[in-house]
Amino acid sequence: MTLITILLGLCVGVLVGLLGIGGGVVLVPAMVYLLGMDQHLAQGTSLFILLPPTGLGALREYWKQGQVDWRAGILCALGILLGAYGGGLAALPIPSRHLKGWFGWFLVASAILLWRKGQLEGRARAGER
Amino acid sequence: MGNGRMGAGIGRDAGIFLVGCICGVASGLFGVGGGVLLVPLLALLFSFGQHRAQGTSLVALIPPTGALALMAYAREGFVSWRTGILLIPGVFLGGVAGGLLAKKIQPQRMRQVFAGILFALGAWQALEAWWR
Numbered sequence: 001m002t003l004i005t006i007l008l009g010l011c012v013g014v015l016v017g018l019l020g021i022g023g024g025v026v027l028v029p030a031m032v033y034l035l036g037m038d039q040h041l042a043q044g045t046s047l048f049i050l051l052p053p054t055g056l057g058a059l060r061e062y063w064k065q066g067q068v069d070w071r072a073g074i075l076c077a078l079g080i081l082l083g084a085y086g087g088g089l090a091a092l093p094i095p096s097r098h099l100k101g102w103f104g105w106f107l108v109a110s111a112i113l114l115w116r117k118g119q120l121e122g123r124a125r126a127g128e129r
Numbered sequence: 130m131g132n133g134r135m136g137a138g139i140g141r142d143a144g145i146f147l148v149g150c151i152c153g154v155a156s157g158l159f160g161v162g163g164g165v166l167l168v169p170l171l172a173l174l175f176s177f178g179q180h181r182a183q184g185t186s187l188v189a190l191i192p193p194t195g196a197l198a199l200m201a202y203a204r205e206g207f208v209s210w211r212t213g214i215l216l217i218p219g220v221f222l223g224g225v226a227g228g229l230l231a232k233k234i235q236p237q238r239m240r241q242v243f244a245g246i247l248f249a250l251g252a253w254q255a256l257e258a259w260w261r
Binding site: 072 | 142146148149151152153156157159160162163164165166167169170171173175177178180181184186192194197198199200201202203205207209210212213215216217219220221224225226227230232240241243244245248250251252254255256258259
C-alpha cells in the first residue's frame with residue numbers, strides 16, 4: 001500500500017508538470033478509488049498535499065522559458081486563498097455521497113473547458129500557417 | 130512584470146483576481162488546487178498561450194493557497210496526514226519530469242487525452258453517486 005501511494009504521487013507529479021495543474025483533480029479520485037478513502041477525507045488530504053510548493057520544480061522549467069506571468073499568478077493566488085476558505089466551509093456539511101456526485105460534475109465541466117481550449121489552440125495554429 | 134500585450138490595467142487585474150476567486154471556491158469545495166480550472170480560464174478569457182497559462186497557473190499554486198480550506202477540513206478530521214506525506218515527494222519529483230517533458234512535446238494532444246479521461250472519470254463518479 002505504501003509503495004502504491006508513492007508511485008501514485010510520482011504519476012500525478014508528471015501530470016502536474018505537463019499540464020500546469022495542482023494535481024488535486026487526479027489525486028482525489030485516485031485516493032477514493034485506489035486507496036478506498038471517503039470523499040471528504042480524500043479532499044482534505046489532497047488540500048494537505050497541495051500545501052507545500054510541490055509545483056516549484058515544474059515552475060522553474062517554465063520560468064527558464066519565460067512562460068510565466070507573475071502578476072497574473074499572484075492575483076490568482078490571492079483569489080484562490082480567499083475563495084478556497086469559502087468553498088471549504090461550504091463542502092463540510094454536504095453528505096459525502098452528494099459531494100462525490102458534485103465532484104464528478106466538476107470533473108466533467110473541467111474536461112469540457114480543457115478540451116475547448118485545445119480546440120481553440122489548434123485553430124489558432126492552423127491560422128498562423 | 131507582465132508583458133503589456135493585451136489590455137493591461139486595472140480591469141484586467143480585477144478580472145484575473147475574480148477568476149482566482151472562482152477557482153478558489155472550486156478548490157475548497159472539491160479539495161483540488163484550482164489549476165485545472167485556472168489554465169483553461171486564463172487561456173479562454175485572457176488569451177494566454179498554452180505554456181504561459183500553465184506556467185502562470187503553477188505560480189498561483191506555489192503559495193499555500195489551500196491553507197485556510199485545509200484548516201476547515203482538519204477541524205472535522207477529514208485529513209489523512211500519512212497518505213499525504215507519502216504522496217508529496219512523488220508529486221514534486223514527477224512535476225520536474227513533467228515540466229521538462231512539456232518543453233519537448235506538444236502538450237495539446239496530451240491535454241485532450243487528459244480531458245477525455247477526466248470526462249469519463251467525472252461522468253462515472255457523478256452517475257455512481259446518483260444511482261446508489
